[in-house]
Amino acid sequence: MDMDTKLEDLPNEILINILEYIGSPVDLYNSFNKMNRRFDIILRSICLSLDIFLEDKQSLTIIRYFSAYCNRLRVYNVCPLISLEQFLHLRSLTLIEPTDAQINSIQSTTLPMLEYLASPASMMIFDCLFGNNQQQWSFLRSCNFYFSHFPKTKLSWQSNRVLCTLSGIICSRMTLSQLLSLLPCLKHLRVDMISNDSSNWNLEIFQNTLLSLRIGFDELNYDDLRILITPYLHRLHIEIYHEAAYINFSYLGTLIMSLTTKLKQFNCDYRASEISMDEIKTSHTLFRNIQSIKSNSYDTISLICRDMI
Secondary structure, X not given: OHHHHHHHHOOHHHHHHHHHHHOOHHHHHHHHOOOOHHHHHHHOXXXXXXXXXXXXXXXXXXXXXXXXXXXXXXXXXXXXXXOHHHOOOOOEEEEOOOOHHHHHHOOOOOOOOOOEEEOOOOHHHHHHHHOOOOOOOOOXXXXXXXXXXXXXXXXXOOOOOOOOEEEEEEEOHHHHHHXXXXXXXXXXXXXXXXXXXXXXXXXXXXXXXXXXXXXXXXXXXXXXXXXXXXXXXXXXXXXXXXXXXXXXXXXXXXXXXXXXOOOOEEEEEEEOOOOOHHHHHHHOHHHXXXXXXXXXXXXXXXXEEEOOO
């Protein structure tokens, strides 16, 4: 009772800060719901993060109670009863296995405050990224599309100068040229290049502004790296998926140093059963500090090199 009295003596702004620090919507709901009218109002004013793993009664109750004031939502499984239109002030959204209805709800009109999005992509999402000024999100700065293919661009699409981080996109040389032309302020990109790509770069339509690049190949293409490594690139992460792929570290080091003097970190993941660290370290001065680190896969070697140039 003394604790309740002390809490009630505090101004609403301080109470909101304290309750937001607790963080767990379940704990907040069970502890303070229906305590009194003032706490009911305060609970509905808190900016919270909701992590939904199961579509059970408790989760749906929490969503119904807090959805209008939730600023971050992460849904980890198929939960078809969750309607995104309830989340009026959402700033961060992560959907691992969204339904078609949920994907179709990811629009700038439905979620106008969105700053971060992780979800499979759709044409509606691309339209809201590259449509006219009324269609585009005003605050969306970072997207992760879980390796969706970037489509052929529409003639009506316009440049987006807000998005600066894009992860999980699959492109050909042609579609990546188009994508970069639509994102003149892009700084951080994670992309997989399609295999057996017969298309060509269109260097006339884009200026590369990347500070960090994570790029995946079936087999390493040095010419593609030559196009994508900028003079200001700070981080480069190369992933090679084909088991028999060969990396010429001597040539790679020479190529990188000819293109940038700002590189601070280099990562390389490739499939192999054994590795000669001494051979890589002596192949080029750029890799003199390279180390092998633990990989998430038993057949993948992960390398990292810091403090390079």
